[in-house]
Amino acid sequence: MMKRFAFLLACVLSAAPVAAVAQAVPAQLRPAEAGWVSRVQDSLNAITVSKSRFQQIAPDGKRTTGTAWLSRPGKMRFDYDKPSPLLLVANDGKIVYQDRDLGQVTTIPLDRTPLGLLLRPNLRFSGDVTVTGFKHDNGLVQITLVRTANPSEGSLTLILNEQPLTLRSWVVQDAQGRETQIDLFDTQTGISLVPHLFDLPKEQN
Known part of the structure; x- marks a missing residue:
């Protein structure tokens, strides 16, 4: 069970950071592509509250489902469907799993x-975040991001519907x-969300 917990934690969040060995290489965006990047940035910044069902596909292909609540900036809750006992809550500048x-x-x-990028008060795809990939095809917009200072830690790829522009x-x-x-x-x-959704879980005695 401990292995399951550690594996799913890595799935949702990311692997533990490693030392950066290369610089982030920005994507060479044409003007129209840069315009889409700007629109995606503005669209994500406009999100305040939402509730979604989610499906998680792990590296081994295992699928789990649940409900996700978002309250920007800074708050998110992933509640996995039973029989999974897992819960993730973001609040107060931290993630508790x-x-x-x-x-x-x-x-x-x-x-x-990666969730930290999505939950920032003022999301910007510049500075400490670098756009390393862009694709616009079949009604989808796809943007790949890395942390500029530590690209070797991994990447986050956002996939949005083109019309309307939604994550x-x-x-x-x-x-x-x-x-x-x-x-x-x-x-x-x-929608209205009750505040206690984002209460951080505590260790059980």
Whole structure:
């Protein structure tokens, strides 16, 4: 069970950081592509509250589902469907991951995870974030991002529907090249969320 907990934690967040061995190489964007990047940035910054169903596809192909709530900036909750006992909550600048069967929690800084990029108060695809890939095809816009100072830690690829421009999924690639995909569906926006959704889990006695 401990292995399951550690594996799923890595799937959603990312692998542990490794020393950077290369500089981030920015994508060479044409003007139209740069325009799409700007539109995606503005679209994500416009998100305040949402609720979605999600499917997670792990590197080994295992699929799990659940419900995700978002309250920008800084708050998110991933509640996995039973029989999974797993819960992830982002709040107060950190991520807390709980296995409710084991009564175990793990806490890491939010800014060390891909979710930290999505939950920033003012998301910018520049400066400490570098766009390394762009694709626009078949009604989808795909943007790959790395942390400028540590590109070897892995990447985050955002996939959005073109019309309307909405976040559809993201893919985390860790330092070893393993990919985990989160797909969102049945998304609701402009809804009211109860504050206790984002209470951070505590270690069970």
